[in-house]
Amino acid sequence: MEEAQKATSLSTRLFYWWADRPILQLLVLVLATSLSLIGFIQPSLITNLFSSSEIQQQQKSVASEPGALLESDQPPPDVTPFRVGGGDVTIVVTSHDFFTQESLTAIRTAVDALQDLPQVRSILWIESIPGLNLFGLPESPLPRSDASERQMELGRERTLGNPLAVGQLISSDGKTLLLHLNLDWFFVTSDTACTSDLSETAAAAASTVPGSDLKFQVTGQAPLNLLMRQNHVRDAWRYQLIGYCIMIVSALVLFRGFSAVVIVAVAPALGVFWTMSFLRFFDLEQNPFSDVIVPILVSLVGLTDAVHMMVEIRSQRASGHDVREATRRGVAKVGMACVLTSLTTAIGFASLIWAHHQIVREFGLCCVMGVFCTLVSVLTVLPLGCRSPLGRRLHVGLGKSLVDRQLNRIGPVVAWVLKNDRKVAWIAIGSTAVLVAICSQLTPDEKRFGLLGDSGEAAQGLRHLDDAMGGLEFxxxxxxxxxxxxxxxxxxxxxxxxxxxxxxxxxxxxxxxxxxxxxxxxxxxxxxxxxxxxxxxxxxxxxxxxxxxxxxxxxFRVKDIxxxxxxxxxxxxxxxxxxxxxxxxxxxxxxxGGAIWRWHNIYRIVTDLATSLGTASIIIWLVLTIVYGSIRIGLISIIPNVFPLVATGAMLVIAGQHLEIVTVCVFTICIGIAVDDTIHFLTRFAGERGADVDDRQAIQRAFTGVGSALLMTTIVLVAGMLTAVTADARDARLFGTMGALTLSTALFADIIFLPALLSRFARSKSWGCDT
Incomplete structure (x- = not known):
């Protein structure tokens, strides 16, 4: 208890107390895991306890809403207006030329075959157009299948001169034709019933006509939504598996010790398990980012804290302390930094909760829950794991990892930075200001089906419609x-x-x-x-x-560009x-229309970005100022945390990219993640500073103490982000690329800019004296 008696910090005493309570840690572990199992198996056991009062409140609000049950003063006439679009499924049919006997026979045969399917309620196509004449007589714009060559040309002119046909149901070049299908969902018993079954039926029917060259692609609302859901489920399992593999492989390479690998990998993995289960209690698991991005981010954030804590515990173990004492000292020394990093990361995520876009709000809430789940898992799994039989060999492999061997090569770089601190500090400030000016040129953008990949049939059909018909959306x-x-x-x-x-x-x-x-x-x-x-x-x-x-x-039609x-x-x-x-x-x-709504509301995303980043930056600065007792240190921390964001934003401008929902998420998330390494560096710097140690010596010692963990966590985080680059969806690829770039530049800023800024501006021995 000698170390605990010397500790004057309340937080240090608190973490010593926690480290000495393995029974309490085990109870927390069992309780959280039990709730998670309920969430995966039957979340209604928990949600039903709170649902009855909410339902009653919703019923009251609906009943009290003015005019909620009133009908319009002027009901529409008893006529169903004709629509040239819509439907549940759109079949895109292409041909070298539709105005031939073979193509017309084939398309009519295909329409008849589709109409015979039980799941097809009705089909809207060119021959569904009402007669566009003064006598209301029915007529088909298309010529008969056995028409002569002259009649075929007259039919072409008639069809392409009909405003209800050209550009609406057939392209102006006569090579693309649309079939809009309304489905009877009672007979849709599988996903293929509203996708491949339709195109295959039409293709099989058309193939019975000799000389036919018709090709069929299924797109439209139902297939596109289904494709997004399938990609979502596929990517969810894929990225979770990749994320877990990266944690294990990275830990193995970085630590070179089996015990440390197992303990460090289990902590964030359990945090992911808790997070994905707890999301089900709040119906947040269907968010497009929840199953794909959240597991990777949560696991990487948890792995960051686990690595820093494990590095310290191993160091204490290698210095001669037994397992119990090494764990106590490691938790006490790094625990507060882990809490601070989780708090600041949660602030970055929580700033998204006030966004106007529902997906962004839910994503922010999911990440906040995930950050706290992983913090609890790290603070319980690591002490318990280190006290277990695995903890006896924690020191094995210390100093032999790839990162440890390369750390000595970076030491001279830090020494050079401290020697030229004035130049480097002003370069940091000036370059950040220039990049901020470049980032101001970012313009907002959003695509309706940005989450779709390029390999799905529905997505390919949509892109073809953009080129041939001017788009699917009106x-x-x-x-x-x-x-x-x-x-x-x-x-x-x-x-x-x-x-x-x-x-x-x-x-x-x-x-x-x-x-x-x-x-x-x-x-x-x-x-x-x-x-x-x-x-x-x-x-x-x-x-x-x-x-x-x-x-x-x-x-008018609008493309999804x-x-x-x-x-x-x-x-x-x-x-x-x-x-x-x-x-x-x-x-x-x-x-x-939907495109107009997105155009008007996309600028809200810019406001959300500025508000969330501004709010998060101010709160993070206040947290660091209060914790470290220095306004000066709080201001110094701004540059290394803002630089990676504006560097990535400048790259977007140079690459001709825009500000989208996915980039908003990346920016807001990375300000929370990037500050983690800064906090660990500053915490170690504060601990090394003393009466007999000047600032430069404290900076060098801080780098020696946390440099290995900084490199480890950045390598793991970048590797995790790069897993998304292999995705089929463009948004996921953009997310991974931006995340990897931001975290890499954050490491650069922490190694080059932060030491120079501390050496140049953190002059007072007592941080609190300049407040």
Whole structure:
């Protein structure tokens, strides 16, 4: 108890107390593991205890919501408007030329075969288009399958001149055709029933026609969501397995001792197990990042603390202390640093909870839970493991690892930095300022299906639609007007809207009342042309025009190429619509649709990034200032923690990348992870500083004490991040690349910049005297 009596720090005494309580550690371990097993097997045993009151509260809120059960004052007419898109599944059919006898026969044969499937309720394709004539007579834009060559060309002109067909259900070059399927989900008994079964059935039917070259790809809402879910499940198991393997292999290479490897690997692995189980109690396991990214991050964060603690315990063991005393000293010496690193990391994650994007909020909450789970696992598994029979050989392999052998080569680098501390310190400050200026050029972006890979059939079909049809998704210009507006004015403004949309090359095939009237025969003034609209079938007219509500709609296609490219387009369109509203004061025009919503709300992500990073940085600075009792040291810690973030951001700018949800997550996460090594360095620096030791000697001793752990943790973290680079999804690859780059530059900043800044600016012997 001699060391405990000398300890004056409350935190040190607390960790000594904890290290001497193996029974309490075992109880915590058993309780957390038991709850985790319940979470994986039947989480309802816990959640049902709290669900009844929540359900009652939700029922009360719904009942008290104004107008929640009221119907619209003006119910829509009893007509189902015709839609040229939608459906549960979209089959993309390609051919060298659809206007041949073989292709027309094959596509009609394929449609009949699909319609015979029990899971297919209805099919919308070109032959579903209502007759676009003044008499309401049914007609098919496509020619008959046995049409002559001249009739085939006339049919081509008729089809590609029909606004409901060209750009909507068939490409303008006549080589891509769409089939929109509505499914009867009662008969969808497997995943393949709404994906490969459909394309294979259509292909088999088309192959019965000699000379047919039709190819079928399945895409649309259901296949795309299914592909995302399949990728999610596949990547979840894949990355967890890779993460566990990296922990074991890295620990084996770094420690060169079986006992240390087992103890260090078990601690973060158990933290991952607890985390993934506890997420089920809060219904957070379905978050796109929960099963893929969270396990890797949680395991690596836990491994960081486990490595630092194990390095200290092994050092104490090698110096001659028995297992019990080495464990006590190691936990007491590193425990507070582990708590601080977990706290600051949790702050970085928690800043995401206030984001506007639900996925980002849930991801932040998952990571906060994971950080605390791994902290508890490290503080229980390591002391228990070291006190077990495995702890007798902890010192085996000490000093023989690859990192230990290379550490002596980095020592002269630190000595050179201290010798040139003035130049290096100002280079650190100046380069960080320059990189901050470059990062300010980052622009926001988001893709609707950014989590999809490039190998899935649904994703390939989506990309083909972007090229051939202008995209799968629709956006809209909504037009409303006052009672006094005449029909002729409506057609004039519709023509102006069409001109605005036609001027944008990324806008695909606008469709509305104006296009329908333009396709009808005859000419005349706008007022006369509007009278022709009454002669069209009701389901066709009301698709874009509802006179009783004084509203009209113009729809257009949008590609899934990112909001960054569409941002300037939407800005120009909105500006033109405002000008039209000024020109026609009785009209109101606005953009709507999923792409428009993402465009407006993507800038919230920028605000979320600035707020989360700013809040996290301020809180981390306050935590370090309070813990170390020095405003100066708190300010010094800013540079090595901000530099890796802005360095990565500058690389994004140089590479032509944008600020996306995945990059927001990386930035916010890395500020929490990057500060960990800084805290361990500062903690050791504070311990080495004394009356008979100057700052430079304290810095060199601190590096000698924690340098091995810094290198170890960075190697493991970078290796873990790089596992995501092998993913099929672009977002996962971007996450891994950015994470590895950020953590590598964080190590550079801790080895080069931090010693120089401490040597140059941390002059006072007592940190508390400058507060």
């Amino acid at each position: 956006a809209y210009v909504n037009i409303t007007w006052k009672r006094s507006v005449e029909d002729s004015q409506l057609l004039k403004i519709l023509e102006d809207v069409n001109d605005v949309l036609a001027a944008e090359p990324l806008i695909g095939h606008p469709l509305g009342v104006r296009e329908l009237l333009a396709a009808l025969p005859g000419e005349g003034e706008p007022a006369e042309r509007m009278t022709l609209l009454e002669l069209l079938p009701a389901e066709l007219k009301r698709a874009f025009y509802t006179p009783e509500n004084r509203s009209a709609t113009v729809q 990112g909001i960054a490219k569409y941002g300037p387009v939407f800005e120009r369109i909105e500006k033109s619509l405002r000008e039209l509203s000024d020109k026609y004061p009785d009209f109101t025009l606005e953009l709507s």
